[in-house]
Amino acid sequence: MEGFRLFPEAASTIAGRVDGLFGFLIGVSLFFAALIFALLLVFAIRYRRRSEDEQPPQIARRDWLEATWILIPFVLVMIMFGWGAKLYFNMMNPPDGALEIYAIGKQWMWKFQHPEGPREINELHVPVGHPVKMTMTSQDVIHSFFVPAFRVKMDVVPGRFTHIWFEATKPGVYHLFCAEYCGTMHAGMRGRVIAMRPTLYEEWLRSHVSGEPMASTGESLFGRLGCPTCHRADGGAPSLVGLFGTPVRLQSGATVTADESYLRESILNPRAKIVTGYQPIMPSFQGQINAEELTQLISYIKSLGQEQTNGS
Amino acid sequence: MPTAHSGKTRRSTLAKSHSALAHHFDDLGQQYEASTLGMWAFLVTEIMFFGGLFLGYAVYRAAYLEGFIEGSQHLDAILGALMTAILLGSSLTMALSVHAAQVGHNKLLARFLLLTMLLGVAFLSIKGYEYWHKYHTHMVPGFAFHYDGLHPEIVRLFLSFYFIMTSMHALHMIIGLGLQAMLVMMAWRGRFSPEYHTPVEIIGLYWHFVDIVWIFLYPLLYLVG
């Protein structure tokens, strides 16, 4: 990690592809910059003013020239767009079955939690060779999760979940930066991403399961907050078993998918979206739980969805 | 568009030595054209200014329709309709003021302007009453806001939009009233004539624009759902 370099390390599956596109743009740019500089230099020297009353010949326009330098750049930028968009779509779409890690940004630190329980601050352990999907939210202002070696970046926005995924290819220790200005110690909101071989990662996970899995923490929190009073069979509230990822019909007639953002809103602002056939009686938990506890609750609700699937 | 508006050749017959002609214009026709275009260009900036607010409104209305309907129920639609009628009436009297100026009737002009101002003040008074009422029922976000309905946060958001949009509108009206007061003074001094009444026309344009903003605010704020 030490030492001067001119080009960043590439340590994820996407990094090489981004660098390839970058190389294409560098090539195009070098060609045009060299062309313009050479023309300017040659013209400026070759046609320098030799006497004060020199009268150069006048040329007004050549439409074929104009057409050329409109069409060629057009074709090139369309290639850039298409190539870039394809890669971007890929970056924004985590593959199925990616390992899911939660991240919470707060002034000025990163908190991570692995579903098995281990929590980390400003350090993120990930396995090499397996896609990792980050589910991120912020407790205060907008931050941005940026790992230069992986060529990925995503803003971490309060009030919603954002996602990014990557697959590390080389074991090593990489910079993690906050890229969105977030206040006084913005520059101190840095961390390390430690990419490990899968076996070592498994070992690390096992040795760091100090507490319980995230979903279990969520379950006990669920009980402590009194949720099961209503959210049980015939309890007057919608059942949460098998809920995650399924469509929910609302009183307003609309249908939403029960994803992280929906669960988050329903916990903090339960009256925003009322499930059809139920009364708006649930109190808001805004201010009673923090972002971390929120992710634990959501993790628990997600695990309920899974149990049901496994059972069926 | 090339040669359409250079103005200089077409207007040469108009007064070239009128006392209201500024030194850098050739004639009153050119001066009139410049002032009108200037006001319209300014109104384009006003469209974009209110456009930012309408955008914010649209985003949250789409996201929280139920809360917006609930918030809207705390506004009196009949009072709103009355305010709309008053403001439309003031637009009518403003248009009639321009007419009076065009035919060179300074006294009538002053009277219509005063009537316009009266209607404007009536509108602002009702608005003031609405604000006062909201203040007393703790429904002004940021000032001891308290609300116990179904969607307290969204109603608060809705009322934020209500107050920002209507207060920006009211601010424009107050500026308009000041400009009209100035016109009344000028009319009393007999400054306008069929050749020169540009200020009446362009301040008229401004007033009608303020009216148009309200035409949209009324259904968007008072009649949600």
Place this chain on the structure above:
Amino acid sequence: MAEVVPQRIYYRVFAALITLTLLTWGVSYVHFGGYLGIIIALTIAIGKTALVVLYFMHVRYSNRLIWVYIGAGLFWLVLLVGVTMGDYISREWLPVSVGWQRLNVPDYAPHPTAPPVSEEPGRRPATP
């Protein structure tokens, strides 16, 4: 100078404006489903605006440049609101995969709403 518009036109326009105001108020008591209500209200408001702009503001009698400026103002307004709303509407379109899989979890099965996976779910880490 602007054309002198006969006064009776102003009175007629005013009458039309008041009628439309009453209409928009009356219609608001009818409950339409979905977006119909707001569409009707906005259509009436746009109609009222057109009357004010064309007659009270004399645009009907103005030169083309004024029309161009008004057109530009409206176009940019639609651009601002339309494109930004486009972002908000399309945010939910991309189904972010709901995978919830752990390494070496033998009893993993893909979630019911996840697209069917042909091979084994997800890529496993290569054996070292």
Place this chain on the structure above:
Amino acid sequence: METTSIPPQVHYLNADYGIKSWLFTTDHKRIALLYLSSITMMFFVGGAAATLMRLELMTPQGDLMQPETYNKLFTVHGIIMIFFFLVPSIPAVLGNFLVPMMIGARDLAFPRLNLLSWYIFTLAGLFTLAAIIAGGVDTGWTFYTPYSTAFSNSYVILTAVGVFIAGFSSILTGLNFIVTIHTMRAPGLTWFRLPLFIWAHYATSMIILLGTPVLAIAIVLVGLEHAFGIGIFDPALGGDPVLFQHLFWFYSHPAVYIMILPSMGVVSELITCFARKRIFGYSFIAFSSVAIAVLGFFVWGHHMFVSSQSVYAGMIFSFLSMFVAIPSAVKVFNWTATIYKGSVSYASPMLYALGFIGLFTMGGLTGLFLATLAIDVHVHDTYFVVAHFHYIMVGGAVMGYLGGIHFWWPKITGRLYPEGWAKFSALMVFVGFNLTFFPQYVLGYLGMPRRYHMYPPEFQVLNVMSSAGASILAVGYLIPLVYLVWSLRYGALAGSNPWGATGLEWQTASPPPTENFEATPVVTQPAYAYGSFGEDEEVHVG
């Protein structure tokens, strides 16, 4: 056309004396000078902030100043340089001076509004400086919510008021230009005979009118939210902080074109004059200015590719952003083609113009990297972006501004500046600029985020290079200040047309009389009528 007579006894500078004759003037030329003094002061305030930042960045540790001091410095640098220097620079100084003269008018359409715009600008500047003196503001010039509204404890409202007021000053200037260009052109001066400087200013004014009000309302909402917690951008109250970014960039991306378009107008004037050539592809350059102004409004979302904006919106914004490359390329190629077979003089304004083309080319090409989605994900909010927009705004806009100031200095003051010093400082600016900002491209792709006062040690070499370049750049900016002031008293008399340029402004005395022209000029030729056309006679429409 060439009148090299002695200057007339009475001109706009000596027509009237005393402080009142300046503070209450409605003469567009005097107002231009008022603006010149204000923005020069602002430029050096902003420059001082940049100098301190570069000093802090010499070492990886945050050892020179407190983090909050650094944050306030980059905020001050951004706000002052953008709202109080770059946006008004060419329009309010050169545009104010030249738009009426180039179209053969006696003044702008609304001279009192013009003076008012300077007072508003001054008031705005005072608010902003007051905020800085009171303790500064640390939100960055972008005012991103919810940091600016709910977390920053600095003078956000005072600064917001300053920026809000400054917007009005630029709206008034833009409105004045539009009306003047439409209604006050001299007889025979059709649209396609206008100098390209005028086309550029028309396009700029369109952006100012359509964009600035949206910034104004965004800033009002930030101020209200900061003061009363109304909740529009606060997720805790149901708001969306990303909405602010839409409103902000709707203005602030086109604002980049407010800064660069006038500079492009200046370069068109310089290239033709010092190559003694008619501009190549007049109508392509003219329409490319309008195209940039219009396209500029379709691309704001490329600042938000990783902001949690919709993926599809990101793609559309990327697609549209690509189109901006085309009118930009058209301009660069046409300027280059203009020099072909010309009679090229190396006077200092031409050095700035050539520098502009080179640096703008690099800035423009790296803009493509930022419009390309997958690359932007990596370089967004890094020094790559910092380098890119400095290449456009400093390498582009400021080079054009300095070139223009030198070119029209004899017209404005009636005096010539020392050419040797001018060439030297142009070279210093060019070298210093590249040394400062080129390493930042490399830093950016390496992953150094912007707005960091301390950084990992492996970035130090490039940062030191950048700071060294900044010191050369600073000297390059200070030299002209000295010799231009010196020339006011000791410079040689310029005569009405020292460069042998076409254009109506060169047909009147230097300095011009208060009414600009003895008699309203009548135009019979296209712009840049250097020499006569042979077989390539261009047919002009209109």
